Amino acid sequence: MLSWWRALRAIAALNxxxxxxxxxxxxxSGVYAHLHLALSGVYVLVCAYRSIFPRxxxxxxxxxxxxxxSIFLGRTAATIAEICFAFQLGLLVHQLAAHAGMPAVQKAAWAIPLFMVIAQAFCWHSVLTLNHITQAVESSLWAAGFSWxxxxxxxxxxxxxxxxxxxxLLGIVGAAGFVAYVLSVDVPMYCRRYREGRARGLVYMRLDEGARDAWHRRVHSGSWVAWKADALWLTPYFSVGVWASIAMVCVPGL
Known part of the structure; x- marks a missing residue:
């Protein structure tokens, strides 16, 4: 467990x-590059913060x-960072379509972050109510955005x-890999946790109760057993995801 956490912090420093x-x-240079740089900067810093204080x-x-x-604080930071990353993805497609002279694709590119912004609402619902099924919906919306x-x-x-x-072509490979991972690992994991919660009679919180709970309650654990399943997505999120964000800064502008 400590080795994994040290690795996260080392990756954060590298990023x-x-x-x-x-x-x-x-x-x-150019509008695209400067927008990517600013959006990536937010994503890099938030991922570094979340690597130091994993949750x-x-x-x-x-x-x-x-x-x-704090779960509430961390989720707020993550929401901002994920929206920045989502807009980077849309911006990248818009940028490539501009180079290719495809205005219709440029317009369609803005549907990409739309999927992911909507996903944030489902994410917050799951965080506040403790209902994993809306977390599965959130992941599915990310998969839909990457599919588009x-x-x-x-x-x-x-x-x-x-x-x-x-x-x-590189983006297609990356997007397809992400979709395959989410649909084969993340969504089944959240659905399984939903079924397990229902089986043990988990009572979901009201939104206001969940907000207070997310702000104050923390379950401290250094056990690898407790973290193992989520480490499978946290590790690439804080490494490969950040590298992709930084790489988008370097795509030539117009």
């Missing part, structure tokens, strides 16, 4: 250094028992060439 290196040395929202599980590990992204990137790849096509 901050990578973002600063891009800020200092990468040829960041599992519905279980109220924390590694460090401090107010900075893959479709649009496929259209771009089919109609372009050179580096634009290469980036689009």
């Amino acid at each position: 901050v250094c990578l973002w600063l290196a891009v800020l200092q040395f990468a040829p960041v 599992v929202d519905l279980e109220r599980l924390v590694v460090v028992d401090t107010h900075l590990s 992204m893959a479709i649009l990137l496929g259209v771009i790849a089919f109609s372009s060439g050179g580096w634009v096509q290469a980036v689009a």
